[in-house]
Amino acid sequence: MVAADTIAAVATAPGRGGIGVVRVSGAELGNFAMGLLGLTLEPRRATRVTFLFADKSQIDDGLAVYFPGPASFTGEDVLELHGHGGPVVLNMLLKRCLQLGARLAAPGEFTRRAFLNDKIDLAQAEAVADLIDAASERAVRSARRSLSGEFSAQIGRLARQLTDLRMLVEAMLDFPEEDVESLDRESVLRRLEPLSEGVATILTKAQQGSVLRQGLTVVLAGQPNVGKSSLLNSLAGQDLAIVTPVPGTTRDSVRETITLDGVPLNIVDTAGLRDTDDEVEKLGIARSWREIENADVLLLVCDARAGLSEQDIAILAKVPQRLARVIVFNKIDIAGVVAKIESAEGFSRVWLSAKTADGLQELRDVLLAVAGWSVPGEDVFLARERHIEALQAAQSFLVAAKLELSRPELLAEELRLAHQRLSTITGEFTADDLLGEIFSRFCIGK
Numbered sequence: 001m002v003a004a005d006t007i008a009a010v011a012t013a014p015g016r017g018g019i020g021v022v023r024v025s026g027a028e029l030g031n032f033a034m035g036l037l038g039l040t041l042e043p044r045r046a047t048r049v050t051f052l053f054a055d056k057s058q059i060d061d062g063l064a065v066y067f068p069g070p071a072s073f074t075g076e077d078v079l080e081l082h083g084h085g086g087p088v089v090l091n092m093l094l095k096r097c098l099q100l101g102a103r104l105a106a107p108g109e110f111t112r113r114a115f116l117n118d119k120i121d122l123a124q125a126e127a128v129a130d131l132i133d134a135a136s137e138r139a140v141r142s143a144r145r146s147l148s149g150e151f152s153a154q155i156g157r158l159a160r161q162l163t164d165l166r167m168l169v170e171a172m173l174d175f176p177e178e179d180v181e182s183l184d185r186e187s188v189l190r191r192l193e194p195l196s197e198g199v200a201t202i203l204t205k206a207q208q209g210s211v212l213r214q215g216l217t218v219v220l221a222g223q224p225n226v227g228k229s230s231l232l233n234s235l236a237g238q239d240l241a242i243v244t245p246v247p248g249t250t251r252d253s254v255r256e257t258i259t260l261d262g263v264p265l266n267i268v269d270t271a272g273l274r275d276t277d278d279e280v281e282k283l284g285i286a287r288s289w290r291e292i293e294n295a296d297v298l299l300l301v302c303d304a305r306a307g308l309s310e311q312d313i314a315i316l317a318k319v320p321q322r323l324a325r326v327i328v329f330n331k332i333d334i335a336g337v338v339a340k341i342e343s344a345e346g347f348s349r350v351w352l353s354a355k356t357a358d359g360l361q362e363l364r365d366v367l368l369a370v371a372g373w374s375v376p377g378e379d380v381f382l383a384r385e386r387h388i389e390a391l392q393a394a395q396s397f398l399v400a401a402k403l404e405l406s407r408p409e410l411l412a413e414e415l416r417l418a419h420q421r422l423s424t425i426t427g428e429f430t431a432d433d434l435l436g437e438i439f440s441r442f443c444i445g446k
Helices: 030-037 086-097 109-116 123-134 137-148 148-172 178-214 228-236 279-293 310-318 362-370 385-402 408-426 432-439
Strands: 007-010 019-027 047-054 059-069 077-085 216-222 254-260 262-267 297-303 324-330 341-342 347-351
Touching: 007 086, 007 109, 019 086, 019 109, 030 047, 030 059, 030 077, 030 086, 047 086, 059 086, 077 086, 077 362, 077 432, 109 123, 109 432, 123 137, 123 148, 123 408, 137 148, 137 178, 148 408, 178 262, 178 385, 216 228, 216 279, 216 341, 216 362, 228 262, 228 324, 228 362, 254 362, 262 362, 297 310, 297 362, 324 362, 341 362, 347 362, 347 408, 385 408
Parallel strands: 216 262, 216 297, 297 324, 324 347
Antiparallel strands: 007 019, 019 077, 047 059, 059 077, 254 262, 341 347
């Protein structure tokens, strides 16, 4: 267990609430509890207590729970203080904890100590933050699977298979007789194939989980009065944006987060793109282009009666090449066109009516496809970009290993690199600067 000083923080969200929690973690908190509560706590039992100032006057009353280490979240002694949820009361209680020798915890420091004390691995630690930030029920379930260790267990199985394979290759290096070497090459290949397939399977689940975690930012853009605001309202299922027949009604960006099959989509309605002398509208148009620059997907909304105009083509020409594009032909109820999907010039075209919702499901399907969502079962892990990069690197090293069966030294090196990249996921091989980056994004008190 890593020796550390005592830390304390408010563990509940800022603001007023019925109950608030101050969490303390450190070594031998029995004396600490005596100074704060004036009594000795029975482990793992909620006790009605009075929180005391140094002069024994009352700060608040509530519940205290004592978890002796190492059987605690952090692996150290942990004290949870449950009081009334007013910010002033909680700050008074936290200040008293600091007077008793604790210091204010850094963001994510409780979870970091749990990782350093081998209570959880790094993938599970990241799942704590992902569970808190989950934007849909499916994302919550995926984060819970990662937190419970399912993701880590699958990575661990692959790592153990790699260890066995590396041992076999090392034996080839130690006993390079021709007959033994030939036999072992066949054994290596038999083991490499399922190992590579296993990495590919987990990579697919991780990529799907990344879609659940990050979602997409989708910007509605186009000329004025083509129905962008109506489309936003239709997608969101409520009237969020003002809709009028007057061009230029939308002057500022309107945002709404929706979920499609559990995937969060951040929809941004922008001002119509056109040349104008209106200074306020110019500001809105400039902001529209900034939104487009930061988006993942552009929905270029056009009037189905006019089709793709020269102005629409000019807008597409200015859009960043990295941006996924979907052309939406709106108002098919007026144009007398049926709802449909076509693919041309590398992007999808959807005909719909935001007013009647005809074709709206087709647009939803296109957005999920653009996101890379394949509607898998309930075995997705809420993975991060670094997990995907590690799996992709491990996969590439395993592919390279198959090409080095006749050169055991190079084969051993490719397998070592694959093993190392897999191990970065759970934190077996992880640089300190990466740990600092990961835990700095956590909440204080977690």
